[in-house]
Amino acid sequence: MSTDVTDEIRDILRSVLEAGPDIDDAGMSMECLAAWDSMAHISIILAVEQRFRVQLTPEEAMMADSLDQLRAVVESKR
Amino acid sequence: MTDQEFPTGDGIDWFDELVGTARALAGAPDYPASIRLGRRAAAAPDSVPGLRRLRVGILSNVTVDPWLPELQASLLRRHFIADFWVGDFGVVEPYLLGQGLPELDLLWVHFDGDTLAGDARHDPSPEIQELLVDRLAQVVRAAEATVPCSVVISTLAQGHRTLPTPLVDQGTAEWPAVRARLNGALRQEVGRASTVHVFDIERLVSEVGALAALDHRLAITSRSPWSLGFLPSLGDALADLASALFSPPRKCVVVDCDNTLWGGVLGEDGPQGVALGPDYPGSEYREFQFFLRRLRRSGFLLAINSKNNPEDVEDFIRSSPNMVLRPDDFAASRVNWDDKASNLRSIAAELNIGLDSIVFVDDSPVECAWVQRELPEVQVEAFPDNALGIYDFCAQIQGLERVSVTESDRLRTESIRADVHRRRLLADAPDMESFVRDLAIEVRITRQDTDDALRISQLTQRTNQFNLTTRRYSADEIRQWTQEGVVYSMAMRDRFSEYGTIGVAIAVPEQRTRWRIDTFLLSCRAFGRGVEAALLDAVLLDLEARGVEWVSAEWLATSKNQMTRDFFPSNHFEITFEGEAEARFGITLQNRPRPPHFPYEIERVGF
Numbered sequence: 262m263s264t265d266v267t268d269e270i271r272d273i274l275r276s277v278l279e280a281g282p283d284i285d286d287a288g289m290s291m292e293c294l295a296a297w298d299s300m301a302h303i304s305i306i307l308a309v310e311q312r313f314r315v316q317l318t319p320e321e322a323m324m325a326d327s328l329d330q331l332r333a334v335v336e337s338k339r
Numbered sequence: 340m341t342d343q344e345f346p347t348g349d350g351i352d353w354f355d356e357l358v359g360t361a362r363a364l365a366g367a368p369d370y371p372a373s374i375r376l377g378r379r380a381a382a383a384p385d386s387v388p389g390l391r392r393l394r395v396g397i398l399s400n401v402t403v404d405p406w407l408p409e410l411q412a413s414l415l416r417r418h419f420i421a422d423f424w425v426g427d428f429g430v431v432e433p434y435l436l437g438q439g440l441p442e443l444d445l446l447w448v449h450f451d452g453d454t455l456a457g458d459a460r461h462d463p464s465p466e467i468q469e470l471l472v473d474r475l476a477q478v479v480r481a482a483e484a485t486v487p488c489s490v491v492i493s494t495l496a497q498g499h500r501t502l503p504t505p506l507v508d509q510g511t512a513e514w515p516a517v518r519a520r521l522n523g524a525l526r527q528e529v530g531r532a533s534t535v536h537v538f539d540i541e542r543l544v545s546e547v548g549a550l551a552a553l554d555h556r557l558a559i560t561s562r563s564p565w566s567l568g569f570l571p572s573l574g575d576a577l578a579d580l581a582s583a584l585f586s587p588p589r590k591c592v593v594v595d596c597d598n599t600l601w602g603g604v605l606g607e608d609g610p611q612g613v614a615l616g617p618d619y620p621g622s623e624y625r626e627f628q629f630f631l632r633r634l635r636r637s638g639f640l641l642a643i644n645s646k647n648n649p650e651d652v653e654d655f656i657r658s659s660p661n662m663v664l665r666p667d668d669f670a671a672s673r674v675n676w677d678d679k680a681s682n683l684r685s686i687a688a689e690l691n692i693g694l695d696s697i698v699f700v701d702d703s704p705v706e707c708a709w710v711q712r713e714l715p716e717v718q719v720e721a722f723p724d725n726a727l728g729i730y731d732f733c734a735q736i737q738g739l740e741r742v743s744v745t746e747s748d749r750l751r752t753e754s755i756r757a758d759v760h761r762r763r764l765l766a767d768a769p770d771m772e773s774f775v776r777d778l779a780i781e782v783r784i785t786r787q788d789t790d791d792a793l794r795i796s797q798l799t800q801r802t803n804q805f806n807l808t809t810r811r812y813s814a815d816e817i818r819q820w821t822q823e824g825v826v827y828s829m830a831m832r833d834r835f836s837e838y839g840t841i842g843v844a845i846a847v848p849e850q851r852t853r854w855r856i857d858t859f860l861l862s863c864r865a866f867g868r869g870v871e872a873a874l875l876d877a878v879l880l881d882l883e884a885r886g887v888e889w890v891s892a893e894w895l896a897t898s899k900n901q902m903t904r905d906f907f908p909s910n911h912f913e914i915t916f917e918g919e920a921e922a923r924f925g926i927t928l929q930n931r932p933r934p935p936h937f938p939y940e941i942e943r944v945g946f
Binding site for chain 2: 272273276277279295298299300303304307308310311312316318319322323
């Protein structure tokens with residue numbers, strides 16, 4: 262299941278951030294990607310919530326600033 | 340009409356791709372797919388056959404960016420493609436009163452009511468109410484007088500901050516009642532304008548349901564009040580408005596008779612046997628007739644196109660006590676055994692209207708398909724095959740939207756712009772200074788407020804737009820700066836709300852008489868009021884008092900802070916270096932030109 266979740270979150274991030282295949286999973290973070298700004302972050306959280314039918318608290322949403330963190334928070338809720 | 344092929348030069352059928360994707364999304368919401376669609380739409384050529392390009396501007400006191408992909412999808416479904424322009428967060432009046440609006444086809448002014456009233460909504464005194472009524476009225480007047488495109492302004496909807504209260508009468512002094520009065524005042528003001536229209540977001544929210552439409556959490560973290568699930572409804576409503584304003588208007592509704600104006604077949608069931616009357620299912624056909632009558636009263640022509648014996652139909656319409664519509668209501672009638680496409684051609688000829696201004700309603704899928712094939716310009720609407728579906732049919736039928744404006748109004752508007760009428764409107768519209776004065780803004784500028792280091796640090800972390808250098812500092816680093824330089828912070832309040840700390844400047848010495856402004860920022864909540872000039876003036880006054888002679892400053896480009904590029908030069912700094920991504924400035928403090936006065940109270944603390 263973890264791979265599926267990762268795959269889907271990666272797809273969401275690629276859609277929202279226009280990130281090409283050259284960016285690996287470790288590079289999928291707010292810190293590494295200039296396109297991942299506060300506005301993109303809102304879109305990412307909304308998309309993740311819609312896809313996995315979960316609700317993140319404001320604190321969780323703030324922390325979830327990388328592919329890894331997003332996966333962790335989604336899995337903690339499933 | 341929509342199924343026509345539009346070959347394009349680059350081998351991509353943009354119409355099919357964009358509209359097809361948008362239609363698919365209507366049935367299966369998928370936000371990332373909407374975002375991709377928005378990006379594809381932005382990459383489309385200027386002219387896509389079948390799509391009308393619309394430059395849509397949005398001014399709001401909430402964050403609208405997350406809405407744009409869904410708005411685009413809705414507009415594409417109605418064969419518009421939008422170029423969106425969004426004003427700076429929270430800034431409305433300055434755009435309406437001065438320069439800064441790009442060329443647009445449609446400007447949407449959206450106030451979130453709870454945000455507009457601020458803290459005052461907990462205690463909306465008569466004075467506050469009057470101020471808010473004035474403010475809305477002035478926005479409408481300014482839009483009418485100065486904005487050269489159609490403007491829609493939202494009604495104030497129930498917001499995320501409308502506290503849950505028991506469902507008893509809350510009294511006329513409570514915020515929900517005040518909000519309703521503000522909406523009434525807004526409608527009245529819009530009623531006097533000709534290019535400004537109401538966008539009834541309040542009704543939309545109550546139709547969808549406030550619980551479903553609002554996302555409290557998103558509102559408080561991102562200042563965007565709507566839930567993701569509400570955005571398609573919002574987009575569709577905007578697309579309806581765009582359609583009413585920009586699509587060539589439909590003029591005539593042509594209806595079948597049997598199983599459309601009434602239930603059953605008149606020729607077989609007889610006048611007593613058809614369903615039309617106070618009880619179900621006849622009640623639903625009667626409602627449909629009332630619906631048509633309302634369209635007629637709003638200016639549509641009605642016509643009949645039916646396969647029947649003409650005498651039967653004529654008698655029934657004239658004499659049935661249950662009929663709502665009468666022979667006079669129909670501008671043309673074709674009751675015969677000819678094919679319905681030929682009848683429509685002859686109706687169009689008789690009424691002297693184009694086939695593209697006709698909406699044809701028939702319950703028979705065969706007739707619908709035939710007409711659509713023969714006459715692709717006609718808007719064909721398949722009437723539901725059971726009475727229960729009539730209500731939804733009426734609610735969803737498109738192309739019948741009318742805003743309260745006619746073609747002659749539109750023409751009149753053009754001439755209004757050129758003549759003295761406009762000067763009168765402009766005289767009524769407030770100027771920027773009186774707008775600021777009416778807000779009764781007070782700013783408090785504090786020097787070296789180490790107690791507030793955390794909030795100051797947060798502002799450096801979060802502020803992206805009005806931030807000259809976008810340097811991010813921790814609270815410890817802020818405290819460090821108070822040792823090595825001077826940290827100024829600015830708090831603001833107005834008649835409505837306390838905003839807390841909204842501005843930061845950090846000045847550091849390079850030499851004894853030469854200092855540098857390391858950081859200068861303003862929170863988006865304080866945009867559009869000119870208070871940044873007061874902060875800069877206070878900093879420069881203070882430095883001058885400390886014996887500083889020359890102050891340098893810089894602008895470091897980010898993807899968000901283009902708005903600040905001219906900030907220092909427009910405040911009399913000279914440009915010492917100018918590049919694409921960076922510029923440097925400097926000012927000699929002695930005898931520098933100072934702003935004449937500020938239309939707000941300034942308190943200085945710790946100077």
